[in-house]
Amino acid sequence: MSGASSWSFREEDARRINEILSAFLGEAGARTALIVDRTGQLIATVGEEVQFDPTAFASLTAADFSANDQLARMLGEPEFGALFHQGERESMYLADIARRVILVVLFDNSTTLGLVKLRVRTAAKELNQVFTEMFERTDDGTAPPAVEGGFLGEAEDEIDRLFGA
Amino acid sequence: MSMINYASREINCKLVYYGPGLGGKTTNLEFVYNKVAPGARGKMISLATETERTLFFDFLPVDLGTIRGFKVKFHLYTVPGQVYYNASRKLILKGVDGVVFVADSQLERMEANVEAMQNLYDNMQQHGYDLTRIPFAIQYNKRDLPNASPIAELQAALNPGWPVEDPARQRMLPDPDRPGEFLVWQEDGQWYERAPYFEAIAATGEGVFDTLKSISKAVVKTLG
Numbered sequence: 001m002s003g004a005s006s007w008s009f010r011e012e013d014a015r016r017i018n019e020i021l022s023a024f025l026g027e028a029g030a031r032t033a034l035i036v037d038r039t040g041q042l043i044a045t046v047g048e049e050v051q052f053d054p055t056a057f058a059s060l061t062a063a064d065f066s067a068n069d070q071l072a073r074m075l076g077e078p079e080f081g082a083l084f085h086q087g088e089r090e091s092m093y094l095a096d097i098a099r100r101v102i103l104v105v106l107f108d109n110s111t112t113l114g115l116v117k118l119r120v121r122t123a124a125k126e127l128n129q130v131f132t133e134m135f136e137r138t139d140d141g142t143a144p145p146a147v148e149g150g151f152l153g154e155a156e157d158e159i160d161r162l163f164g165a
Numbered sequence: 166m167s168m169i170n171y172a173s174r175e176i177n178c179k180l181v182y183y184g185p186g187l188g189g190k191t192t193n194l195e196f197v198y199n200k201v202a203p204g205a206r207g208k209m210i211s212l213a214t215e216t217e218r219t220l221f222f223d224f225l226p227v228d229l230g231t232i233r234g235f236k237v238k239f240h241l242y243t244v245p246g247q248v249y250y251n252a253s254r255k256l257i258l259k260g261v262d263g264v265v266f267v268a269d270s271q272l273e274r275m276e277a278n279v280e281a282m283q284n285l286y287d288n289m290q291q292h293g294y295d296l297t298r299i300p301f302a303i304q305y306n307k308r309d310l311p312n313a314s315p316i317a318e319l320q321a322a323l324n325p326g327w328p329v330e331d332p333a334r335q336r337m338l339p340d341p342d343r344p345g346e347f348l349v350w351q352e353d354g355q356w357y358e359r360a361p362y363f364e365a366i367a368a369t370g371e372g373v374f375d376t377l378k379s380i381s382k383a384v385v386k387t388l389g
Contacts, residue, residue: 014172039260040224040240041168041177053208055226059240060210063221066256147169147176147388151233155385158229158237162205163374163381 009043013134020126021046028119029111034104036061043101050106065094065102082120084113093117095124098131167262167388175236178384179260183285184267185277186218186246189306189367193267194225194241196370197377201227219245221253239381246281255288263300263384265376268323270305270313275322282323297327300383303362304376316364326357334358342379
């Protein structure tokens with residue numbers, strides 16, 4: 001293995017995840033659900049549009065989850081499967097999915113932590129299945145080709161333009 | 166390899182700046198932040214101590230624009246350099262697509278450089294990554310200081326080259342940034358490869374974009 005494990009995210013994956021998360025948001029009374037991968041990249045957002053920088057949010061979420069993972073191990077736990085951050089009005093609940101991505105749920109006082117936790121359980125099970133299939137598919141070499149010809153040359157030109165030729 | 170999101174047509178690449186404490190990793194990112202067009206970069210996040218030492222990481226997203234239908238983004242991270250922050254350092258390497266090692270050229274920091282380089286190899290290995298097979302560049306920072314070590318000494322200590330066993334890679338590869346020098350070469354019947362290196366004064370920005378250009382081009386090459 002040379003670098004980070006590779007995987008891709010297709011439109012049909014997005015559709016399935018969208019369906020699961022839309023149903024979950026309705027049942028849990030939560031506002032927004034995000035899927036972030038453990039390297040800090042945002043994969044999907046469903047629900048109300050967020051008012052913050054989602055890219056920065058995703059990198060901090062992954063760091064938060066990873067740091068807590070290490071804390072769990074120090075306590076002799078294999079992991080903390082979920083985290084909860086409580087605010088005065090806004091709260092967030094984070095749950096592990098297939099050990100590769102994190103489900104982040106944003107909710108306010110119009111629902112309760114108990115209901116969110118309860119509904120996350122079902123959604124997490126469905127998402128686990130989707131992501132496990134997705135990773136297996138990528139690993140068996142049936143992933144679509146990455147980028148079309150000409151991409152590399154154009155990307156290099158853009159790098160020169162942005163970072164100075 | 167980077168994650169390709171076919172649904173949102175996005176490719177995100179993770180670049181990590183590694184190296185000893187006070188070597189200039191954060192300064193590299195700050196310079197990029199200040200010089201890149203505001204529309205092409207996001208918010209810079211720094212998780213630092215009260216004395217502005219990096220505690221967990223700095224993060225800066227840079228947007229390359231849309232290329233052949235894909236939005237290409239580079240996520241620049243630094244790690245905390247201080248020895249005792251190794252747990253955090255290791256976490257940041259997760260999913261890395263390219264590494265820049267920022268060395269402190271000062272003579273008295275040589276040992277710290279070597280230790281940080283060894284730590285980088287160890288942490289990459291623990292993640293199951295092979296540093297000799299992913300985009301990797303070295304930046305010798307603080308070249309303006311009177312106590313800066315000669316480049317030859319830094320190269321010998323930090324970038325001596327690793328053996329190339331793959332026959333497909335065993336051919337002379339000129340260093341595009343240094344005429345007459347090679348990134349892959351043969352010596353006494355054995356093939357070697359080393360990382361491209363750059364001299365820099367991150368505080369004034371010298372060498373910062375040369376390094377970033379080199380590593381980002383190497384990373385996009387892995388997408389094709």
